[in-house]
Amino acid sequence: MSSNTSRMRDIFRIKTSRALDRMEDPREALDDSYDQQVRMLQQVRQGLAEVATARKRIELQGQEMGARYQRLAQQAQEALTQGREDLARKALERRSLLEGQVAALRDQHAMLERQQAQLQENERRLTERLEAFRVEKETMKASYTASQAQARANEVAAGISTQMNDAGASLNRAKDKIAQMQARASATEELLASGALNDLTAPADSDLERQLAAGAAKADVERQLQSMKDAAAAGSRDGAGSNPNDPDSWKSIGQGSSAP
Structure with a gap:
């Protein structure tokens, strides 16, 4: 003024x-x-x-x-x-x-x-x-x-x-507001991920589904790790039946064996 x-x-x-x-x-x-x-x-x-x-x-x-x-x-x-x-x-x-x-x-x-x-x-x-x-x-x-x-x-x-x-x-002033908004978005994202902040627009029981998906992903990682250990003990490598030089090998990702 x-x-x-x-x-x-x-x-x-x-x-x-x-x-x-x-x-x-x-x-x-x-x-x-x-x-x-x-x-x-x-x-x-x-x-x-x-x-x-x-x-x-x-x-x-x-x-x-x-x-x-x-x-x-x-x-x-x-x-x-x-x-x-x-x-x-x-x-x-x-x-x-x-x-x-x-x-x-x-x-x-x-x-x-x-x-x-x-x-x-x-x-x-x-x-x-x-x-x-x-x-x-x-x-x-x-x-x-x-x-x-x-x-x-x-x-x-x-x-x-x-x-x-x-x-x-x-x-x-615009830069300060942008930084504040970015920090606010990051904080709310972390709260949503941790379940501390409920997303009112999300479907019912979505927090349970998110936690179950996270547990399944963790179990899959542990299974792949154990498979790698077993293969190393047997002296062989499990390629999940895929040839790394095959241009279509990407299509088998996530199907069958998930060993690397």
């Missing part, structure tokens, strides 16, 4: 432990952490793409301003050639205003270049860290899986050992 209770307690503990392992599987925690870092890296790359796009837009705008700046210089020169100082002055005024806009655009472009460089460095470091974490994560997951498999194998082996112990105990 106690062994069954202990086995049930062990089974319940193992099942509970497995349920907790499924709820707190470190492999899932590692994968979740890795996914979070992947999302962070995606956000950094998205920001890097946005900054690079803004920088490129400023570069295109700066190229347009540069082309206009050159065109205004040409227009001012052409106005002077035509004697139109007023147009030349207007072109130079616009050119001067454009210089201020280009200066502001240049500062903004430099700022975006610094931001892009910083984001590129962050992206490089995060990528390296993420790759290192991925390798370590897969290694830890493999180690956990191997340890889990070994633990389950050990649990199965422990269960087999317990069952084998129970089977061995059952086998020993």
